[in-house]
Amino acid sequence: MPKIVDHDARRRELGEAFWRVVLSDGVEAASVRTVAAEAGYSAASLRYYFPTQDELLDYTWQMVLDRALARVGALALPAVPVEAALLVSEQSVPMDAERAAEAQLWFSVAAVARTNERLRARLEEVHATLRDGCIRIVAGLQQVGACHPDRDPTAEGIRLHALIDGLAFHGATLPGVYTPAQMRAMLRSQLDDLRSAPV
């Protein structure tokens, strides 16, 4: 079925073009016109493969998310558990251009999710994935004694997740407001505080 393969390849090309425009000029520069031009297609071709802007956003977001998850999966984790937890937590924080662009795409999805069922489902799915990941990080630290046994991994995990998304929001909307070192220090304090008994 060469037609279908071609269709998928075209969509991937257009998603890649969307992502390159976001990476270089920000999500507000990613219009039908600029994305089509970046991919070397006409605006009409782009609309054939993605009838609405939301479909292109959804496709590209899923593509970028898959890559981010692959990046997390491929991390060489340090032997010290808290350092490994820090490295994983940092992957959703806009500490470089790639993660800043990921956060920008994420807030674009969030901005239209209330009026778009598919993007809303995606938002909920990603929220749950990140939340559960944060809970697992805390539970893992507790197992190796790096989180006090009296702390609740679920409560601490959702708090870590809120901190991460706050940093993602600050980094996406006010790029440069915090240095990577400041963002890392906030995450490190959050993880370090888990060692103490809750008050």
Next chain:
Amino acid sequence: MPKIVDHDARRRELGEAFWRVVLSDGVEAASVRTVAAEAGYSAASLRYYFPTQDELLDYTWQMVLDRALARVGALALPAVPVEAALLVSEQSVPMDAERAAEAQLWFSVAAVARTNERLRARLEEVHATLRDGCIRIVAGLQQVGACHPDRDPTAEGIRLHALIDGLAFHGATLPGVYTPAQMRAMLRSQLDDLRSAPV
């Protein structure tokens, strides 16, 4: 100068109408058409007072922000410092319909701020105000012995601010994802952790 007074009064009426629509139906329902209808004016009248949607957003956001600041200023603060800090911190977290609508407006401003100089300046100003407020909260706790002397109020303040904005993001984009009790518990843990020495 009755003409000017009238102009200001009309703008306020339209800003109030915008805010009522956001409060009842969410920011995505606040179009020129619905806001004009809510205020009892024509869409053309609305455009006379606010030539662009961004100007209406900016005006309304400032009006709502002034009210939120007045609300914080009028709080009857508990005598226990950490309880007072918690009550102030809660004011920017979407724990009820009013604060959820405030957070929605805030993310609407953020979504267009990258391509709108005035809204960008507003975003930076509000970010700085909230950040400095959080730093003052932590410094105040340190003065009364409710924050360990070895903790840096600036570092802890920006971390508290990131948590608050993360909760604002979660509450605005996924209403109901956390109960008010869960949000309060996250803030309380954040403040309680300040008592311990940093690791």
